[in-house]
Amino acid sequence: MGMETTLNTFKSFYLLPEYVGRLESRIAPLNKRADKLGLTRIQMVVTDDYIQVIDSQAKKFRVNLLSAPVVISGWRVVGVISILDNGEALLTGNVPEEYRNHANTCDHCGQNRARKVTVLLQDGEGNLKQVGRACLKDFTDTTNPEKLADWYQDILEIEIEDDEGSEFEGGGTRVTHFDTLRVLAVAAAVIRIDSRYVPTSAVNDSVPSISTAYKVRSIVEGKGTFEVTEEDSSKASRVIVWGRGKTGESGYLGNVAAALAGPVLEYRTFGIAVSAVAAYYRSEREAADDIRRAENPSVHFGTVGRRESFRLKPVFRTVTENDYGYKTVLAFVDTAGNRATWFASGIVDSPEVDSEGFATCKATVKSHGEYKGELQTIISRVKF
Numbered sequence: 500m501g502m503e504t505t506l507n508t509f510k511s512f513y514l515l516p517e518y519v520g521r522l523e524s525r526i527a528p529l530n531k532r533a534d535k536l537g538l539t540r541i542q543m544v545v546t547d548d549y550i551q552v553i554d555s556q557a558k559k560f561r562v563n564l565l566s567a568p569v570v571i572s573g574w575r576v577v578g579v580i581s582i583l584d585n586g587e588a589l590l591t592g593n594v595p596e597e598y599r600n601h602a603n604t605c606d607h608c609g610q611n612r613a614r615k616v617t618v619l620l621q622d623g624e625g626n627l628k629q630v631g632r633a634c635l636k637d638f639t640d641t642t643n644p645e646k647l648a649d650w651y652q653d654i655l656e657i658e659i660e661d662d663e664g665s666e667f668e669g670g671g672t673r674v675t676h677f678d679t680l681r682v683l684a685v686a687a688a689v690i691r692i693d694s695r696y697v698p699t700s701a702v703n704d705s706v707p708s709i710s711t712a713y714k715v716r717s718i719v720e721g722k723g724t725f726e727v728t729e730e731d732s733s734k735a736s737r738v739i740v741w742g743r744g745k746t747g748e749s750g751y752l753g754n755v756a757a758a759l760a761g762p763v764l765e766y767r768t769f770g771i772a773v774s775a776v777a778a779y780y781r782s783e784r785e786a787a788d789d790i791r792r793a794e795n796p797s798v799h800f801g802t803v804g805r806r807e808s809f810r811l812k813p814v815f816r817t818v819t820e821n822d823y824g825y826k827t828v829l830a831f832v833d834t835a836g837n838r839a840t841w842f843a844s845g846i847v848d849s850p851e852v853d854s855e856g857f858a859t860c861k862a863t864v865k866s867h868g869e870y871k872g873e874l875q876t877i878i879s880r881v882k883f
């Protein structure tokens with residue numbers, strides 16, 4: 500291959516030493532597959548970093564798993580999008596949220612059909628390409644590309660249970676129940692400090708990160724003190740009221756309601772309870788957006804036929820194919836929240852954005868239209 504192999508941390512666990520062996524045996528068959536596929540083996544590193552188990556002498560050590568990038572014909576696998584039986588999209592690896600909206604797309608053949616798995620690839624310039632698993636063979640000259648993608652997905656899904664709820668050797672009691680309010684307040688604090696919520700599925704191989712739920716659990720299980728503010732606690736109370744109000748709903752929200760129903764959480768409801776904080780924030784934002792839209796509805800901007808400068812935030816992108824080739828639809832809002840759409844020919848990437856999520860462009864205002872009851876400005880010949 501001749502290429503320098505860089506290893507990145509793609510998973511991180513805090514584990515009791517006696518569970519390290521279990522993780523090793525979880526990795527062994529994956530490494531056997533790596534050998535067959537010509538991939539670099541996963542490396543496991545047990546670090547000195549530890550957390551103390553509450554009411555016990557036991558320590559859990561941080562164990563990092565490292566892997567080399569999986570490359571298919573010059574394209575690095577950055578994530579996998581799977582459609583679950585209930586129709587929801589599962590994003591594994593570093594897949595932007597927006598892919599939930601076009602989990603079925605294949606940028607290679609452009610054909611929309613029921614697909615179970617698509618793979619997100621990135622080239623050296625950062626361009627992303629979503630390719631159906633079945634199209635990988637056609638897309639590349641690599642042997643067994645779909646097996647490479649499967650392997651990548653499998654390593655991201657490595658989980659290790661060290662919390663079976665039984666007492667562990669060495670005495671001491673395990674925490675099996677957590678105070679709901681405390682957990683949510685810590686979750687609010689962690690999200691505040693990190694300025695983001697990291698779902699368990701978002702851990703990727705270029706940025707070593709730990710999911711928010713994992714951090715929260717380490718904190719509530721740990722011996723040290725961790726300050727939550729009054730604001731964190733009051734947010735936690737609001738999340739509980741909000742979540743319990745979802746009783747009777749189906750799917751995710753119903754699960755949230757069930758998890759938050761009682762004063763304590765169990766291991767199995769811990770992750771969903773932490774995610775409820777992020778879901779509550781999202782619903783607050785959406786409600787605020789609805790009010791803003793109602794008070795300040797989208798209006799047309801620019802002058803039809805004129806080429807002007809705009810600051811736009813990309814909010815949606817999808818690629819389709821017809822007899823004439825590929826088409827990309829990109830939707831934006833301007834700084835006042837007014838909607839704009841660009842129907843671009845070919846496959847066009849989302850622009851790079853600044854810290855506020857905006858990019859400056861020159862565009863020709865093609866027409867002033869309407870979509871789903873909202874006024875929108877159609878732009879063309881957009882140059883970021």
Ligand SMILES: [Zn+2]
Pocket residue numbers: 605606607608609610630631634
């Ligand atoms: Zn395809």
